[in-house]
Amino acid sequence: MSVNIIFATGNQGKMREIREIMKDTDAVLYSAKEKNISTDVEETGATFEENAVIKAKDAYEKGLAAGITDAVYLSDDSGLEVDYLNKEPGVYSARYMGEDTSYDIKNDAIIERLNGVPDEKRTARFVSVIAAVLPGGESFYVRGELEGRIGYERKGQYGFGYDPIFYYPPLGCHTGELLPEEKNAISHRGKALALMKEELVKRGILGGR
Numbered sequence: 651m652s653v654n655i656i657f658a659t660g661n662q663g664k665m666r667e668i669r670e671i672m673k674d675t676d677a678v679l680y681s682a683k684e685k686n687i688s689t690d691v692e693e694t695g696a697t698f699e700e701n702a703v704i705k706a707k708d709a710y711e712k713g714l715a716a717g718i719t720d721a722v723y724l725s726d727d728s729g730l731e732v733d734y735l736n737k738e739p740g741v742y743s744a745r746y747m748g749e750d751t752s753y754d755i756k757n758d759a760i761i762e763r764l765n766g767v768p769d770e771k772r773t774a775r776f777v778s779v780i781a782a783v784l785p786g787g788e789s790f791y792v793r794g795e796l797e798g799r800i801g802y803e804r805k806g807q808y809g810f811g812y813d814p815i816f817y818y819p820p821l822g823c824h825t826g827e828l829l830p831e832e833k834n835a836i837s838h839r840g841k842a843l844a845l846m847k848e849e850l851v852k853r854g855i856l857g858g859r
């Protein structure tokens with residue numbers, strides 16, 4: 651029997667990534683938007699884990715109210731942690747310097763705050779936590795990370811957010827220089843989605859196609 655998975659996002663890029671990862675399973679995937687479930691919820695958590703669970707539970711409650719009782723709800727919360735900045739911007743990655751401030755300005759500000767800081771202290775990581783709420787209401791989460799360093803200038807024409815300043819040592823370039831499929835193959839979200847798939851299979855919720 652196949653399982654319905656509702657991903658609490660309206661973001662098409664995230665949907666494409668999860669569809670790709672889940673394509674060898676029997677999951678039937680929907681975005682919350684496709685199910686008319688609003689993803690509007692305040693992210694009041696202090697950690698990625700708390701926010702991811704808040705978002706997944708919110709979608710679960712709204713789904714129940716709409717009469718959906720058999721679905722698994724997933725949501726992700728992600729961001730950039732810069733070690734030298736005490737892990738800022740962290741859960742505030744989207745809100746850093748204001749939600750409407752351009753990423754060129756945000757990225758330049760981070761480079762400026764690291765002015766004179768040597769390579770070994772420029773360590774940073776992208777984090778993605780994916781939370782699941784099961785039909786009975788039980789929740790759990792998994793975490794994926796991508797380790798790198800803050801570069802010295804913005805580079806690349808791909809990606810989004812902080813990709814232009816995120817140097818990824820194994821490939822010797824900024825993630826903003828990677829094609830979408832190259833980035834997905836190494837990304838924090840790709841890792842978290844793969845772990846979520848593994849966990850759902852282990853729990854007997856997901857099967858093969």
Ligand code: IMP
Nearest residue numbers: 726727728729730743744810811812813
């Ligand atoms: P979310 O959609 O609430 O998880 O917000 C995540 C924020 O973290 C984004 O708006 C970006 O600023 C940042 N972020 C997360 N993942 C990435 C990535 O892969 N590249 C660049 N920035 C990212």
